[in-house]
Amino acid sequence: MGVIGKRVAYYPGCSLEGAARAYDVSTRIVAKELGLELDYLEDYNCCGAMESKNVTFMGTMLLNARNMSLARKQGHEVIVAPCNGCSFSLQRAEYFLETDRSVYEKVNALLREGGVDSLDKIPHTYHILEWFYHEAGPQKVKEKTKRPLRGLKVANYYGCLYTRPHFYARTYAHAGGQEEEVRPRKRDTADDDEHPYYMNALLEAAGATNVEFEPMHTQCCGGPHSLSDEMVSEKFVMMILQTAKRNGADIIATECPLCHASLEMYRHRLMMKGVPDVDVPAAYFTQLLGLAFGYGANDVKLKDNLSDPLPVLKRLGLA
Amino acid sequence: MAIHERSLVEPERILRKERLVVEGIDVSGDWNLIILPRVINDYDLDFAKEIINSPDGKTINQCYQCSYCTASCPVHNYWDERYNPRHFIYLARLGMIDELQKRADVMWRCVSCHKCTHRCPKGVLVEEVLKVILRTMAKKGLIEEYPSKKFDKFFTEQVLEYGRIEDGELLFGWIEKQGYKVVKDPILKKPIPFIGETPEWLKELTMKPIKSMNIGFLMLNAKHMLFHPRTKNWNRFKQVLRKVMEEEGALAH
Numbered sequence: 001m002g003v004i005g006k007r008v009a010y011y012p013g014c015s016l017e018g019a020a021r022a023y024d025v026s027t028r029i030v031a032k033e034l035g036l037e038l039d040y041l042e043d044y045n046c047c048g049a050m051e052s053k054n055v056t057f058m059g060t061m062l063l064n065a066r067n068m069s070l071a072r073k074q075g076h077e078v079i080v081a082p083c084n085g086c087s088f089s090l091q092r093a094e095y096f097l098e099t100d101r102s103v104y105e106k107v108n109a110l111l112r113e114g115g116v117d118s119l120d121k122i123p124h125t126y127h128i129l130e131w132f133y134h135e136a137g138p139q140k141v142k143e144k145t146k147r148p149l150r151g152l153k154v155a156n157y158y159g160c161l162y163t164r165p166h167f168y169a170r171t172y173a174h175a176g177g178q179e180e181e182v183r184p185r186k187r188d189t190a191d192d193d194e195h196p197y198y199m200n201a202l203l204e205a206a207g208a209t210n211v212e213f214e215p216m217h218t219q220c221c222g223g224p225h226s227l228s229d230e231m232v233s234e235k236f237v238m239m240i241l242q243t244a245k246r247n248g249a250d251i252i253a254t255e256c257p258l259c260h261a262s263l264e265m266y267r268h269r270l271m272m273k274g275v276p277d278v279d280v281p282a283a284y285f286t287q288l289l290g291l292a293f294g295y296g297a298n299d300v301k302l303k304d305n306l307s308d309p310l311p312v313l314k315r316l317g318l319a
Numbered sequence: 320m321a322i323h324e325r326s327l328v329e330p331e332r333i334l335r336k337e338r339l340v341v342e343g344i345d346v347s348g349d350w351n352l353i354i355l356p357r358v359i360n361d362y363d364l365d366f367a368k369e370i371i372n373s374p375d376g377k378t379i380n381q382c383y384q385c386s387y388c389t390a391s392c393p394v395h396n397y398w399d400e401r402y403n404p405r406h407f408i409y410l411a412r413l414g415m416i417d418e419l420q421k422r423a424d425v426m427w428r429c430v431s432c433h434k435c436t437h438r439c440p441k442g443v444l445v446e447e448v449l450k451v452i453l454r455t456m457a458k459k460g461l462i463e464e465y466p467s468k469k470f471d472k473f474f475t476e477q478v479l480e481y482g483r484i485e486d487g488e489l490l491f492g493w494i495e496k497q498g499y500k501v502v503k504d505p506i507l508k509k510p511i512p513f514i515g516e517t518p519e520w521l522k523e524l525t526m527k528p529i530k531s532m533n534i535g536f537l538m539l540n541a542k543h544m545l546f547h548p549r550t551k552n553w554n555r556f557k558q559v560l561r562k563v564m565e566e567e568g569a570l571a572h
C-alpha cells in the first residue's frame with residue numbers, strides 16, 4: 001500500500017459542486033480522517049462526460065488534456081476523481097494520448113494555442129475509491145471507526161465505468177502470451193474487473209454487512225441515457241433496486257454522482273407507479289464512512305439524498 | 320440459452336409450408352423451414368474507411384465476429400434483440416447502409432456501459448466504434464435525428480459555452496426540449512422550477528428539499544441556476560475547441 005501518493009490533485013467534476021455536494025463534502029471528511037490530502041484542481045473544466053465524446057473525438061481529448069495540464073501545473077502526477085464519468089473520461093484521454101502519437105502531438109499544439117501549458121508528462125487518473133483503498137485501506141478505516149455501522153445491510157453498487165473497459169481502467173489481469181498484444185497490462189492498484197470489492201471491504205471494515213449483489217453491482221443504470229431514453233433507464237434501475245431489496249439490503253452504497261442521481265430519480269418514478277420492491281434508498285459510500293467515523297447526519301448532508309436514507313439509518317441508531 | 324441472432328432474418332424471408340414435397344420425398348414437419356436468399360448490390364466501401372480514419376474507430380477491422388459483445392450487451396439482452404453490436408460492425412465494414420438504416424430506431428440505444436469493449440477478445444473498442452458509426456451516418460445525413468444525439472449536442476453546447484455543466488439548467492432545458500412549457504424569469508431568462516409545466520415525478524422530486532427544509536441545498540442550486548458556474552480562463556480555449564469541432568464537422572449536423 002501507499003503507491004499512489006497521499007497528496008493528489010482532486011478533480012471533483014461539475015456534479016459534485018452542484019446537486020451532488022453531499023458526495024463532495026463527505027469525501028473531504030473521509031479523506032481528512034484517513035490522513036489524506038486533496039488538492040483542489042483550480043479552474044478545471046467539464047470532462048465532457050459520456051455525451052461530448054459522441055459528438056467530437058478531438059474535442060473531448062482537449063477538454064481532458066486541459067485538466068491534466070492544470071494538474072501538472074499544480075505539481076501533480078496523479079489525479080483522483082470521485083465520479084465514474086470523470087475518471088472514465090480522463091483515463092480515456094490518457095489511453096489515446098499514450099497509444100496514439102499523432103493525437104498526442106496535435107493535442108499539445110492545440111493546448112498551447114488555447115493558452116494552456118502543453119503536457120510534459122501525462123498524469124494518471126484514479127477513481128477515489130481505489131485511492132482510499134490503497135492509501136488508507138480497511139485497516140485504517142477500522143481504526144478510525146467510532147460508531148460501527150452495525151446491523152446495516154449494504155448493497156454495493158459500482159456502476160459500469162469503475163471497472164470497465166479495461167483499456168482505460170486497466171483492470172484486466174491476463175495470463176500473458178498473445179493477449180499482451182490486445183490488452184493493456186493491469187494496473188497494480190486496480191480493482192478486480194468482474195468482481196470489484198474495494199467498497200465492500202471498506203464498508204465491512206466500518207462494521208456494515210454486505211449483501212450478495214452480483215451481477216447487479218456493475219449493471220448499467222441507464223447512465224448517459226437517463227434523460228434521453230427513459231424507458232430503458234427505468235427498466236435497468238428497476239432490476240438493480242429489486243435485486244438489492246430482495247437480497248435484503250437496507251441501503252445501496254454508491255460511488256458515482258450520476259449513478260446515484262439516476263437511481264434516486266427512477267426509484268421515485270417507480271414508486272409512484274406502484275412497482276414492488278424498489279424502495280431501497282441510496283447513499284454515497286463516503287457518507288456511510290463519515291457516519292461510522294462519528295460525524296452526524298447533517299455533517300455528511302444526508303438530507304440532500306432525495307431517496308431519504310435517514311429513517312433506515314435512524315432505526316439502526318446510526319444517524 | 321437464448322439464440323441471439325434469430326432476429327436478423329426478416330420475417331418476410333422465412334417460408335414455412337403446411338406440406339412440402341421435394342423430388343418426391345415428403346419433407347413436411349421440422350424440415351420445411353426455408354429462408355429465402357436475398358440480393359445485395361449496394362456496398363459503400365468508403366463508409367468503413369471513414370470510420371477507420373477516426374482514432375476511436377480504427378479498431379473496427381480487428382473484429383472477427385465472435386459476438387461476445389452482443390452476448391454481454393444489456394440493451395440486447397433486456398431491451399430489444401434487434402440491438403446487436405456485432406451485426407452493426409459487420410454491416411458497417413461491408414458498407415451496407417440500407418441495412419443499417421433499417422435498424423436506425425434501435426442503433427442509438429447503447430447506454431455506454433462498455434461491457435462489449437471490456438469483453439471483446441480482439442481488442443475492438445466496440446462502444447467507441449458503434450458511436451463512430453452513428454456519428455458518421457449522421458454526418459452523411461444517412462440517419463434522422465435521434466433522442467440521444469439531441470441530448471449529447473445539448474450537453475456539449477453547454478460545455479462549450481461555460482466550460483462547466485449545471486444540473487438544473489441541463490434538466491429543465493432538456494424538459495423544455497421535450498415539449499413541456501417551462502416558465503422563465505423575465506430578466507435572466509432562467510427557468511423557474513415549481514411553476515409551469517413539469518412532469519409529475521419531477522415536481523414531487525423538486526419539492527423534497529423544500530419539505531425537508533434543506534436550505535443550504537436549495538440556496539446552492541438556486542445560485543447555480545441563476546449564475547451558471549463557469550471556468551474562468553475559458554474564452555481563448557473555447558475558440559480553439561470550437562475550431563477543432565468545426566474541423567471535425569461535429570457542429571454541422
Ligand code: SF4
Nearest residue numbers: 382383385386388439
Ligand atoms: S466481441 Fe469483438 S471480435 Fe467479437 S464480434 Fe464483438 S467486436 Fe467483433
Ligand code: SF4
Nearest residue numbers: 392429430432433435
Ligand atoms: S456499451 Fe452499448 S453496445 Fe456495448 S454492451 Fe453496453 S449497451 Fe451494449
